[in-house]
Amino acid sequence: MGIRATGPDLDNSADKYFAQQNLGDLNVTSTLGLTNKDLNLVRHDKNIQTVEPSHMVTVKKSQNQVVQVYSYSKAAKLNKLKVVSGKLPTKANQIVLDAKAKSDGYKLGQTYTLPKTDGLKGQSFKIVGFVNSPLFVSSTDRGTTNVGSGEVDYFAYTPQQVFNQKAYATLAVRFNNTADLIAGTSQYNKQVNHDQAQLENRLNARPEQRRAELIGPELTKVNQQLTKLQKQAKQLQSVPSQYQSATTKAAAKKLDAGIAKLQAAKTQLQKTPRATYLYNDRTANVGYQDYFDESKSIAAIAVIFPGFFLFIAVLITFTTISRMIEKNRREIGLMRALGYTKGFISMKYVIYSVLAGVLGSIAGGILGTMTLPKFIFSMLSNNNLTQYAGVIPWAFIVEAIIAGLVATLGSATVVLIINLREKPTELMRERAPKAGKRILMERIKPLWNRMNFNQKVSYRNLFRYKTRMIMTIVGIAGCTGLMLAGFGIRDSVNDLIPDQFNQVQHYQGIVTLSDSGKQVHDKNISAQKSAMVQSITVSPTKGTKRNATVTMVAPKSTAHFSKYVSLTSAKTGKAQKLTNSGVIITEKLATDMHAKKGTKLSAKLGNKLLKVRVAGVTKNYAGHYMYLTSKYFNQVSTTKYAPTSRLLKLKSESASHRHQTSRNLLKQSGVLNVTYPRYASSSLGTVGLSSVVLIFIALSAALGLVVLYNLTNVNISERMRELSTIKVLGFYDNEVTAYVARENVVLTLAGIVFGWFIGLILHHFIMIKAQTGAILFPLTVHYPGYIWSAVLTACFSLVVGVITHYKLKNIDMLDSLSSSE
Incomplete structure (x- = not known):
């Protein structure tokens, strides 16, 4: 029972923590920021209970430290901070740091200085507290960014008035129909998906509107200046060339240069892409999904392991109870001879068995549920959930009592039925010892003849x-x-x-670039491969709606790709090659999507929907991946293929060499991010x-x-x-x-x-x-x-x-x- 109760207790502990800190159900972000129009649209959605805007900037504090600074408001109801030590900030010169930052030597009362940053008014703050945030369930991981080494070291919160950003970084949303649903359960996830879909429809027109809001005033300003200069240029051009002086010609040349500059600026503004609105539910929170995956794995094991454990316990209990009744055969026979009914005789053993079964099950159940789940919870040290909240597993208690009664009362009933069929005179006699018989081993003369007397007796007794x-x-x-x-x-x-990074993926790093034609250089890089690496959402084209976040990898060329990724068939174990006829997906993704060779899948890349055909399934252990050629990508997508990533093979994977490589690469122009999947x-x-x-x-x-x-x-x-x-x-x-x-x-x-x-x-x-x-x-x-x-x-x-x-x-x-x- 203790093992069975662990999964629900882990889920309940997380749910209580998230309810206490009022963790939002969804975070809405945009590549071009969010405005009050977005806020009002979300606020007036019928499914929304609370929506709160906030600001955020990512700062490279030092060569080795990247910090994300969030805005804090005392009036905020969502995503409440949990104070570990100190207090929350109340003044513009105060700041609280992630409890993880303590390991970097920061202390209460210390002056905390940030470099001059767009979006922040101040640079110098006083550390007044250390906190945990429900947005970061993991106690070690803080996510990735395109600043510095590519990994966020810790977060910080400072009052909202410190920020001078015009747009919001995120809108935290709490739906009004999720309060009674336990976090991490399929019911909760289903409800959030439903509400999210309705919210996406409500904001469907905003990506283009946001682009227009951002570039509209600038475009109007440029057009006005351009019209003015074009008018002046036209006036100069109306003057006959023989009457134009050197000064006039210089002015005309200057006007042409100004017009060209404004036209270039206009073209650049018009190239501004429409905003991409992102809707991140709780699973995007660092460590959130890891915790619930862990809980589900434990719960899955807890269904099978105790079942088999119980089978052995029932077997032994059956033997013990059976032996007890067998020892009392003479007593049972005497009572039968004296006229006692079978039911009356049975009551002694039935009551004994019921008491043993019920009391044993209750005692074991209480002991198990009070100790094991709490002990296991305390051993899950890679998260910020410190408060255990158990639940009384009534269903498991009933199951345990039934199991206990099956073991005790069941065995007593079977043995009693067998014994009470016999006559009293037979019961009052002891059973004759089992007769010894010749065994098969005796026919193997060379073996049997070499055994001594005691050995022969032992083997005969075994089969006796x-x-x-x-x-x-x-x-x-x-x-x-x-x-x-x-x-x-x-x-x-x-x-x-x-196994994932030795047998399947042989590259150690991924570099994200702004320019697809650029190569990166570092003495620790032994080889690199151009590829398009994007996070996409995959779902079946028909049937039950089931989404999965998948990493799409499309190499620029398939030559030597096996040195970076081994595409081993999950069915035959043979090597596979990428072709222009479809995609190769990983085994767990194929299982989740009920996909096989020839199955059609939908892949959402940004706001583009791709329809792909499965050409093969490859062995993989961690993460969902989809592999395809650049040519096949161009066949199924309206977006042109752009290999803005490099798969890196490193000479040395030590932490110091990895960090040095990251620093060197991020100094190079066009490098946005460097990650090491194995170590993330x-x-x-x-x-x-x-x-x-x-x-x-x-x-x-x-x-x-x-x-x-x-x-x-x-x-x-x-x-x-x-x-x-x-x-x-x-x-x-x-x-x-x-x-x-x-x-x-x-x-x-x-x-x-x-x-x-x-x-x-x-x-x-x-x-x-x-x-x-x-x-x-x-x-x-x-x-x-x-x-x-x-x-x-x-x-x-x-x-x-x-x-x-x-x-x-x-x-x-x-x-x-x-x-x-």
Whole structure:
């Protein structure tokens, strides 16, 4: 129950935090800024509860620091800051910094200086506090920008009056029908998508209007000046050339130059593109989607892992309850003989089973839900959510009680039905010991003849008690399998990033340029490839609406592209090549879109819609990608192909070399941004899985110990007379222990081998279910997992063997051999 409750508790904790900080549902931005017209249009949308404008500037504070400064208003209701230390700013010379900035040595009361920046009136501020913002769920990542190294180091907030921007940077929006929906759930996402679509329709005319608002006054001014100069030039031209003096000719030349300059300015203004309005929901917030992907992965594992865990527990409980009733056969037979009804006799065992099932389930459920989710939440250290908020999982409590009753009451009912069918006289007699039989191994004479007497007895006993043998092997196999699956989950999580950037993507950096014809230079770059790299939104052309944010990569030429990206067929494992007949998409994207070779997809690039055909599906682990040729791009798009990016292969990937390369490149003209995908993908929704795996392994190991101890106890109690007999016959204590332990060793070895197969199947099933967002886990289990799962099981077998030895030493031979009549 504790594991099952973790997913909902993680979601609820995030939802409470976002509700407390009143995180907006949507952020509206524009490439040409936003005005009061935009604000009023959004404000009067019927679905809007609150809309708040804000300003923002990105500042390169130093060679190694990029900071985004946001406007702060005390009256603001959305995206409230959470104070970590100090207070919020109240004066124009005050500023609060991201709590992450503490690691850079900033302190309360310190003077904070920014370089002169367009959009900001002041440069010198006093640090009055450190804060967390709900816009940044991640505790480490602050997003990317086209300034400096391309990565934002931290954010800051200062009062709104410090800004002198005419346009707003963003409009934070809260819809009026999302308050009762839990963040991150499909219901919430569906509602936001619906409301966003209506808002987009409302602002549909604004991109062109915004362009006109921006260039209209300037264009009017240029036209007036141009008309004036053209009029003057016309007057000069009306003077006959023989009457024109040198001064007149110079004036005419000057007018022509002025007219040419104004015409160039007019042309440049007319080239201004229409504004692009962007609508970013919460998933665009840094770390937001990672957190919920992590939660969904844990929830997916929590459905399968406890189910298998419960199966083993039910198996062992069934054995224990069955054995308890079997031991009371004589008592049951006596009560039957005295005239008691079957129902009355059964009540003792039914009440016992119900109490054990209900009390055990409730106690375990309370203990699990109060400890495990909180512990797992505390281990998710890569986010700013510090306040745990659990929920009472009533559905899981009911499920746990039903499971407990199935294990206890179910087993008691089955055994009672079987026993109560017998006559009282048969019940009052002990069951005859199972007869020994020849086994298949005896027919293998060379092997059988080399065994000593004790070994032969042990192997005969194994097959003599077939039910116990099967139960023991299944129990041990289940625990070994659970442990191996746990180690396998850890391996898959740890291999995700290395496999993505070693097996699939072989480039280390991406440079974004303003000019598609430009090359970049740095001594750390070993090779570069021209490509068009754009973020697009992909959805099926028909069927259920399902959108995915995808990185489109279109190399200028396909020559040597395999040195940058390996396009390996997800189905056959063979290498694929880009052709002019369609696009190659990644495996997880194909799964989400229900796409295969020949499927048509819609791709939205900015405000342009492309219809593409899937030509192949490639292996990929992290992120959604679409690969296509430049020629095919021109076939499907009205926009001309422009390779404004460079895929870089670096000589050295060390942090110092990467940062130095970024600094060198950003100094070159036309370079807008430099990113390193491998090092910007540190979490990808997998950080918490590793910690959860440790819990699974520990619980599986504990269950393994219980299984072995329980089954060994049952084994001894069933064979008490047999063990007493061999002690009477002169067997020493060590020999009696070996007599039992030898069977346990064989069963343990068989259980370990069988458990490895179960673990592999369980691991594959869990990792497929745990694939959320753009993640496709590699299905790998490294050999240490096999070794450790076997060693732990063997250790528990040894511990149980030691306990068994002392139990066997204390067997009272006289009592055990006394007549049962």
